[in-house]
Amino acid sequence: AQSVTQLGSHVSVSEGALVLLRCNYSSSVPPYLFWYVQYPNQGLQLLLKYTSAATLVKGINGFEAEFKKSETSFHLTKPSAHMRDAAEYFCAVSLTSGSRLTFGEGTQLTVNP
Amino acid sequence: GAVVSQHPSRVICKSGTSVKIECRSLDFQATTMFWYRQFPKKSLMLMATSNEGSKATYEQGVEKDKFLINHASLTLSTLTVTSAHPEDSSFYICSARDGRDRGASGRQNTGELFFGEGSRLTVL
Numbered sequence: 001a002q003s004v005t006q007l008g009s010h011v012s013v014s015e016g017a018l019v020l021l022r023c024n025y026s027s028s029v030p031p032y033l034f035w036y037v038q039y040p041n042q043g044l045q046l047l048l049k050y051t052s053a054a055t056l057v058k059g060i061n062g063f064e065a066e067f068k069k070s071e072t073s074f075h076l077t078k079p080s081a082h083m084r085d086a087a088e089y090f091c092a093v094s095l096t097s098g099s100r101l102t103f104g105e106g107t108q109l110t111v112n113p
Numbered sequence: 114g115a116v117v118s119q120h121p122s123r124v125i126c127k128s129g130t131s132v133k134i135e136c137r138s139l140d141f142q143a144t145t146m147f148w149y150r151q152f153p154k155k156s157l158m159l160m161a162t163s164n165e166g167s168k169a170t171y172e173q174g175v176e177k178d179k180f181l182i183n184h185a186s187l188t189l190s191t192l193t194v195t196s197a198h199p200e201d202s203s204f205y206i207c208s209a210r211d212g213r214d215r216g217a218s219g220r221q222n223t224g225e226l227f228f229g230e231g232s233r234l235t236v237l
Contacts, residue, residue, distance in 0.1 A: 036228075043119070043206050043228040044157075090156065098210040098226055100147060103156045 002027045002093045006104035014112050019063075019078040021107045023091030026072065033074040034092040034101065035065055044090065050074060051097055061085070086111045116140060117209045119229035126197055127237055133193045134232045136207035142187040143209035147226070148180075151204040163190045197236040206231045 007022040025031055032051050036044040048059025055067040065076045074091060091104040116139040126132050136146055144165050149157040161171045161182050169182035179201075181193040190209075194201050207229045 041204075041231065041233065043117075043230040044208075045228070046225070049225075098145075100159060100162060101157075101208075101226065102159075105156045108154075 002031065002095070002102050004033075004091045004093050004102060004104040006089075006091050006107050008107055009105060010108045010110065012110040012112060013081045015083055016080050019076070019081045019085065019109065021076040021089050021091075021109065023065075023074045023076065023104060024072050025074060025091075025093050027093060029095060032094045032097050032099075033065075033067060034094070035059065035063070035074075035076045036090045036092060036103075037061075038088045038090065038106075040087075047076070047089075049097070081109075081111045083111050083113065085109060117143075117207065117227045117229040119205075119207055119232050121232060122230060123233045123235075125235045125237065128198055129196055131193055131195045132197055132234060133191055134205055134207075134234075136190045136192070136209065136229050138188045138209045138211075138227070141209075141211040141227075143190075143211065144187065145210045146184060146190040147208045147210075148182060148190075148192050149206045149208070151206060151231075153204075157206060160192075194234065197234070199236045202234055202236045204231050204233050 003026045005024045034049045035047040038044050047063050048057045050057050050067045058064045063078045089107045092101040094101050118137045120135045146163040148160045150160050151157045159172050160175045161169045163169045163182045163184040165184045171177045184190040208226045
């Protein structure tokens with residue numbers, strides 16, 4: 001079985017500050033890991049994914065995440081937050097690319113001016 | 114990039130009626146589609162996996178007679194909420210996997226999942 005845990009249901013940062021959204025995973029096999037963003041009343045947009053290649057993954061909108069097997073983590077970061085980054089972020093895990101996803105509970109990011 | 118379209122984006126219906134939500138892959142063939150349900154301020158919960166030409170596989174606790182899924186073609190899957198009740202009110206999201214070597218655009222299959230925009234159902 002696979003699962004992900006997102007630490008912190010709400011994260012608030014100031015515009016220009018570092019964004020750090022935490023995700024820890026549990027998987028019996030090498031996982032595929034994803035970060036998605038969801039704006040209100042919209043579907044999910046893929047930010048980035050880890051598929052066992054480079055451990056540091058760069059995504060869209062300046063986001064990146066680092067896969068750390070020893071810590072079973074896949075935290076999402078962005079050096080400088082923008083107001084437009086305010087949204088819900090979901091970490092997800094799957095067995096393979098394109099198979100069913102198991103989502104974390106989500107983290108609501110608020111960016112303050 | 115690949116596009117998955119859901120329709121309708123919003124629907125309000127009376128209790129006891131049935132509602133159909135469509136999920137279409139616009140520029141690729143989707144052999145597999147997934148249907149998720151999302152409660153307010155909550156995560157996405159997988160309801161069922163829909164495979165073209167075969168019966169859907171439902172997750173534990175999801176009533177197959179309540180949530181009818183049909184995947185009759187490589188570009189269309191439908192979710193029908195039968196005899197809807199207020200507790201069925203939710204945000205329903207589909208995702209589709211690009212399942213062939215090359216889609217209509219000639220683009221190489223990535224196996225990646227693409228999500229629809231979601232459909233908000235409100236049952237009065």
